[in-house]
Amino acid sequence: MAYLREHGVEAWLERYGLPEEPYEEWASEYVAGHSPMGWWVVYTPPKTPPPPEIPSWDPASEPAERWREKVHRALEAYVKAVEEAYQRAGWEKVRVKLNWEHFTWLALRLEGLSWAEIADRAALALDVAAVRLAVKRLAAQLGVRLKSGRGEH
Known part of the structure; x- marks a missing residue:
């Protein structure tokens, strides 16, 4: 993003x-000066109901399992x-699968790192083919x- 700010849109x-x-x-x-994440939001979310109030639990008058079932039903309805x-x-x-580490790897690749260098920086020990x-x-x-x-090899 620094490159974008420093050199302008066309160069970026x-x-x-x-x-x-x-x-x-x-x-x-x-x-x-707009939010860099603004392009992810395309539609305004619809008005939704407020979250349910979680009923209080009195262990002397209600078994825990019954209280859990009431809370579960309230959350499911919400x-x-x-x-x-x-x-x-x-x-x-x-169905969306986002692995935020992949975005980091993509940025590193765009910065010129080789596949092996990116794999070395991965949180888990990954082979180069998986990263690529x-x-x-x-x-x-x-x-x-x-x-x-x-680093194409």
């Missing part, structure tokens, strides 16, 4: 091989109401073109 897009659509608008807003509010607003559930696959999948999802070159 070119350096990282990013397509103008959709990154140019986001980058321009970021440089103008989650169902929230999901219905989103469905009424036109939102759809999608995860980064390439994420880059494809984001529309980021990875350049061949240093």
Whole structure:
């Protein structure tokens, strides 16, 4: 992000091989001082009911299991109401798998580190092929073109 702020949108897009659509608008807003995460939020969330009040528990008058069942039912009803509010607003559930470490690996790759160097920095001992696959999948999802070159082996 420092490169974006320092060199401007066009240079940033070119350096990282990013397509103008959709990154140019986001980058321009970021440089103008908007939240860098703003591009993740596309729709305004619908109005949802307030969370349920958790009933107090009196061990002298109610068995713990019955109290847990009441709390569980209240929470299930709340989650169902929230999901219905989103469905009424036109939102759809999608299966999303985000591993935040993969974003770090992608950034390191864009900064020029080799696959082996990134694998060495991974939290767990990973082989180079696993890191390369995860980064390439994420880059494809984001529309980021990875350049061949240093550390391609």
